[in-house]
Amino acid sequence: MFTYIDPTVRERLAEQGTLFQIDRDGARIEPGSAATGGHTISILGPIPLPLRLCDIEVDVQWFACVRNTELGKIEELADDLRAQDGQQSFATLASYMAVNSVMVIGDPAKWNNPLVRVHSSCLTGDVFGSQRCECGPQMQTALARIQSDDGGGMLIYMSGHEGRGIGLWAKAATYLLQDSGEDTYQANRSLGLPDDSRDFSDSASLLKYFLRGKPFRLLTNNPKKVNDLGDFGIGGITRVKHVTGVTDSNKRYLTAKQGWGHELSEEDLGKGGGSD
Ligand SMILES: [Zn+2]
Secondary structure, three states: OOOOOOHHHHHHHHHHOOEEEEOOOOOEEOOOOOOOOOOOEEEEEEEEEEEEEOOEEEEEEEEEEEEHHHHHHHHHHHHHHHHOOOHHHHHHHHHOOOEEEEEEEOOHHHOOOOEEEEEEOOHHHHHOOOOOOOHHHHHHHHHHHHHHOOOOEEEEEEHHHHHHHOOHHHHHHHHHHHHOOOOHHHHHHHOOOOOOOOOOHHHHHHHHHHHOOOOEEEEOOOHHHHHHHHHOOOOOEEEEOOOOOOOOOOHHHHHHHHHHOOOOOHHHHHOOOOOO
């Protein structure tokens, strides 16, 4: 099993069942069986994570998830570093690895059509509270909605989805282009980048593992997200509108998303609605 965690700790966690692997179809890979390749995912968890979001508290079980191909490259480099006693370089090494998160609320065994959010990471919105987009309120409101829903559900936080998949550096450039008049999609094109390059294959594997084929309700205003997940064999989705966080600062951005296919009404944009 790949991981740059010390091998003895790795073994102990694997024995406890808190480090395990799933294949692309969401099936758990038995310890000892050969499991390498591009479509397998290593998962650490469950890890209890008590959250405080503004005025609500949410108890989630956190699962950290990483693609084994990425972990494999890091492992090779880690071995070299160990040999050279280059421990101080581990932080640099690890920061290049995209670790996705699954936040489980409630007991998955009891889920019946649970509420789910697949959230694309947004440093400026989720962490800094930027109002250029509505990602922060969408994430917090999603967790609150899942918690208050019967039986709970889950949020998958996709760390490689910054700027709809173009990364933080390019996203910063698109902000400058937007401020000289381009909309969020035109700005991507000006940089020679796709409108939306997010990869939903890992989300699909995680949904298969945690939902075990159960139908679910997906919090999104973006019909394309339902299709993207469908391309990876995820069915049984009921889309649930998730409108929150509209401010004067992001209305232009949301109007561009509306034009691109997000289901947002004029009323949503005028009265405190949003997109994702
Ligand atoms: Zn955002």
